[in-house]
Each structure stands twice: as C-alpha cells, then as structure tokens.
Amino acid sequence: MTNDVRIVTEAEFEDWQRALATGFLEEPVLAAEHLEARRRQFVDGRLLGAYDGGRCVATFRSFAQELTAVGGTAVPANAISNVTVTPTHRRRGLLTRMMGRDLAAAKERGDVVATLISAEYPIYGRYGFGPATWTTQWTVDVPRAGLDPRWSGPEDGGRIDLVDAEDVRKLGPELYERVRRAQPGATSRDELWWQMHTGAVRFGGGWTEPFYAVHRSASGEVEGLVSYTSDDNWHHKQPYNTAEVKRLIAATPAAERALWRFLCSIDWITKVKSGWRGPDDLLPFFLPDPRAAHVTEHADWLWVRILDVVRALEARAYETTGSLVLEIVDAAGLAGGRYLLDASPDGASCVPTTRDADLVLDVAELAALWLGDGSASRLAALGRVREEREGAVRTADALLRGARRPWCPDIF
Numbered sequence: 001m002t003n004d005v006r007i008v009t010e011a012e013f014e015d016w017q018r019a020l021a022t023g024f025l026e027e028p029v030l031a032a033e034h035l036e037a038r039r040r041q042f043v044d045g046r047l048l049g050a051y052d053g054g055r056c057v058a059t060f061r062s063f064a065q066e067l068t069a070v071g072g073t074a075v076p077a078n079a080i081s082n083v084t085v086t087p088t089h090r091r092r093g094l095l096t097r098m099m100g101r102d103l104a105a106a107k108e109r110g111d112v113v114a115t116l117i118s119a120e121y122p123i124y125g126r127y128g129f130g131p132a133t134w135t136t137q138w139t140v141d142v143p144r145a146g147l148d149p150r151w152s153g154p155e156d157g158g159r160i161d162l163v164d165a166e167d168v169r170k171l172g173p174e175l176y177e178r179v180r181r182a183q184p185g186a187t188s189r190d191e192l193w194w195q196m197h198t199g200a201v202r203f204g205g206g207w208t209e210p211f212y213a214v215h216r217s218a219s220g221e222v223e224g225l226v227s228y229t230s231d232d233n234w235h236h237k238q239p240y241n242t243a244e245v246k247r248l249i250a251a252t253p254a255a256e257r258a259l260w261r262f263l264c265s266i267d268w269i270t271k272v273k274s275g276w277r278g279p280d281d282l283l284p285f286f287l288p289d290p291r292a293a294h295v296t297e298h299a300d301w302l303w304v305r306i307l308d309v310v311r312a313l314e315a316r317a318y319e320t321t322g323s324l325v326l327e328i329v330d331a332a333g334l335a336g337g338r339y340l341l342d343a344s345p346d347g348a349s350c351v352p353t354t355r356d357a358d359l360v361l362d363v364a365e366l367a368a369l370w371l372g373d374g375s376a377s378r379l380a381a382l383g384r385v386r387e388e389r390e391g392a393v394r395t396a397d398a399l400l401r402g403a404r405r406p407w408c409p410d411i412f
C-alpha cells in the first residue's frame with residue numbers, strides 16, 4: 001500500500017510530533033507544556049507527514065533561513081530538519097518522496113540553497129547535498145596551557161561581565177547578526193532560537209541553565225558572548241571541574257581571545273570543552289602551548305544542496321580573476337547544466353553556456369566548493385571532479401577557496 005505524503009494541518013500536529021519523537025527514539029508522548037512550545041515551530045515551518053490509515057509514520061520540516069556565502073552576502077535557504085520515518089515504514093521510499101516534494105517547492109519559491117545537519121553521513125548525498133562545513137571540538141587542559149595564573153581581565157581596556165538570560169535575549173541577536181554576516185557558513189537565528197537557548201521556551205527535558213558572559217570593548221560595545229555550564233566535580237583536596245561551552249560568538253579576535261582566556265581562568269576549572277567550533281578556530285593559538293588543546297571531535301556539519309547555480313555563484317565573492325565552464329550533473333534535474341563563471345574581486349557573472357566544459361562535477365560536490373571549503377584538487381584526486389581542460393582544477397582552487405574555512409555555529 002502506498003502511504004499518503006502531504007502537508008500537515010495544525011490539528012494533526014500532536015500526532016506528527018509523536019511520530020517525530022518515535023523516529024528520534026525519544027519518549028513518544030510529550031508533556032503538554034513542551035508540546036505547546038514545539039507547536040510554535042509550526043507557525044514558521046512547513047511540515048510534511050506520511051500517513052498510513054490516518055496515523056503519521058514519517059515527518060519532515062523545512063523553514064526559511066539565510067546562509068552566509070563567501071564574502072558576506074546572505075542567500076535565502078530552505079532549512080530542513082525533523083526528518084524521520086517510523087521503524088515500521090523504513091526503506092519504502094518515504095524520505096525520498098518527502099525530500100523530492102520539499103526541494104521542488106523550495107526551487108519554485110526561489111531559494112538558492114537547501115541546508116541541513118545530517119544525522120548520518122550516507123543519507124543525503126543522493127539528494128544532491130554535500131558536506132560544506134566541518135566542525136571541531138577541543139578540550140583544553142588548562143594547567144598545561146601555560147597561561148599566566150594572575151590574569152584578572154582583558155589588558156586592553158575591555159571587560160567581561162556575567163549577565164542573565166534576559167540580557168542575552170536583548171544583546172545576543174544584534175551581536176549574532178554582526179557575527180554571522182562576516183562568517184561564511186553561518187545560518188540565521190530567529191527569536192524562538194534565542195528563547196530556546198536561554199531557557200525561556202523549553203522543548204523537553206535536559207535543560208541546564210548555563211552561565212552567560214559578555215565581552216565589552218574599551219568603548220563599551222558588546223563584542224562577544226559565551227554560555228557555559230560546569231560539572232560538579234569539586235574535591236576538597238584538588239578541585240577539578242570542567243567548563244563546557246554551549247555557544248561562543250565574537251565579532252573581533254580581541255573578544256574571542258578574552259572570552260577563552262576568561263574561561264581558562266575560572267578558579268577550579270581545569271578543563272574547558274570548546275563546543276562546536278570551526279575547524280580553523282583560533283582557540284589553540286590563543287594558548288602559549290597550543291598542544292594543551294586536544295581535538296576530541298572532527299566531523300562534517302552543515303550539508304548544502306545548491307538549487308540555483310547562477311544565483312549561488314553570483315552571490316559569493318572571489319579573491320582573484322578567472323573564468324571556468326562548469327558542467328553540473330544533477331540527477332534530480334533541479335540545478336544541472338553547463339555554466340560559464342566569470343569572476344573577479346569586483347563581482348561575478350554566471351550564465352548558462354554551450355561552450356565546452358572545463359570541469360564536470362555532481363551538484364553535491366559543488367556545495368563545498370561554493371562555500372569556500374572544498375579543494376578541487378582533492379576532489380579531482382578522488383575522481384569526483386573531472387578535468388576537461390588542463391589547468392582548470394588549479395583555476396577552480398584559486399577562484400573558489402576561501403581565506404578562512406566556513407563555519408556554521410548552530411545545529412537545527
């Protein structure tokens with residue numbers, strides 16, 4: 001029997017939510033308060049469900065987002081989340097049908113890309129998504145770092161202040177807007193995000209109220225914000241506690257340095273867990289001994305699916321001048337074709353062309369190249385980019401690679 005895939009009505013939300021919790025192996029029935037909180041996502045989201053005899057057996061949600069391209073332009077993105085298929089209905093093509101429907105709608109609407117954070121690596125490549133940002137977590141062994149134990153605040157006239165959740169909801173959004181517009185790979189946050197991440201709206205159990213600290217520059221401007229928790233490991237002979245960073249954002253390297261320095265100076269704290277950082281984060285090099293920062297995780301993070309090659313390539317910035325004819329293979333028929341990219345630091349044009357291709361690649365490979373992280377040479381070595389004109393791979397690397405690696409600070 002084929003299951004019906006359709007848009008979920010408000011009256012069906014509770015059943016959809018139960019299916020979602022089941023797919024993510026969470027308690028299937030939510031407390032009324034948490035259900036109401038989650039219902040708020042319904043307002044801004046596009047919810048799909050698959051139904052079997054009136055019961056929801058698969059879930060899918062997408063919502064409007066912005067993604068920062070290389071150079072700082074934010075492009076409209078179709079963010080995908082809450083993808084589940086109930087274990088009794090797996091491997092019958094339900095995800096494929098929901099994805100096909102949602103991506104077609106996003107293309108029709110004019111979104112430039114679709115984005116998601118993938119639960120497992122093998123799921124989304126088949127739909128044209130490629131891993132476009134990576135994340136690294138470090139644990140700092142504070143005594144080993146070689147920092148001056150007498151530190152009592154920034155030396156440059158800046159200051160660190162502990163603040164409350166309410167202050168974070170007031171100060172955070174403006175700071176984050178500044179940060180994400182300068183950070184390729186960063187995605188937008190809405191008001192609900194700030195409420196969820198400061199405890200004002202709770203989706204379920206597992207919330208520990210963090211400490212919040214802001215960094216202000218010498219002129220009083222808020223330039224950095226950190227939320228962190230600490231474990232309860234106090235021992236009367238030898239305190240050894242771990243501070244775990246939930247989120248740390250900074251608009252300047254001075255604010256970034258000061259916040260890490262602050263975390264490493266808190267009495268009793270002997271370890272600082274960094275949370276999800278960009279793979280070329282400055283953290284280890286703020287420490288006199290960078291080896292005190294151990295990598296504990298390194299993994300793919302934001303997956304991107306290019307829906308509109310012309311607008312994607314014209315939206316980003318280029319450090320050098322060059323042209324390339326890219327042949328993009330797209331099995332779903334959403335973005336495939338041959339495109340001539342003419343790029344320079346003054347801007348770029350991208351148009352469909354009948355000229356011979358310089359490089360042939362799948363749309364999934366274009367994602368990382370577009371966001372500045374991919375190496376065309378590496379992809380060519382793996383056989384995922386085919387060079388049709390000698391030197392085209394080198395041109396692609398010179399044109400497309402970003403000066404810093406992209407980073408998406410959020411999970412959604």
Ligand SMILES: CC(=O)SCCNC(=O)CCNC(=O)[C@H](O)C(C)(C)COP(=O)(O)OP(=O)(O)OC[C@H]1O[C@@H](n2cnc3c(N)ncnc32)[C@H](O)[C@@H]1OP(=O)(O)O
Binds near residue numbers: 023081089091118120
């Ligand atoms: C953005 C997010 O929300 S990420 C969260 C994703 N959700 C989860 O991980 C929750 C647990 N898993 C699930 O709910 C399901 O297994 C899903 C959603 C991953 C897949 O749903 P299904 O309906 O079974 O997928 P569908 O039948 O459409 O499969 C399509 C293809 O992908 C393959 N595939 C699906 N899931 C996986 C997987 N986890 N690993 C490898 N291959 C997979 C299928 O084998 C199939 O391949 P084929 O076309 O070669 O036959």
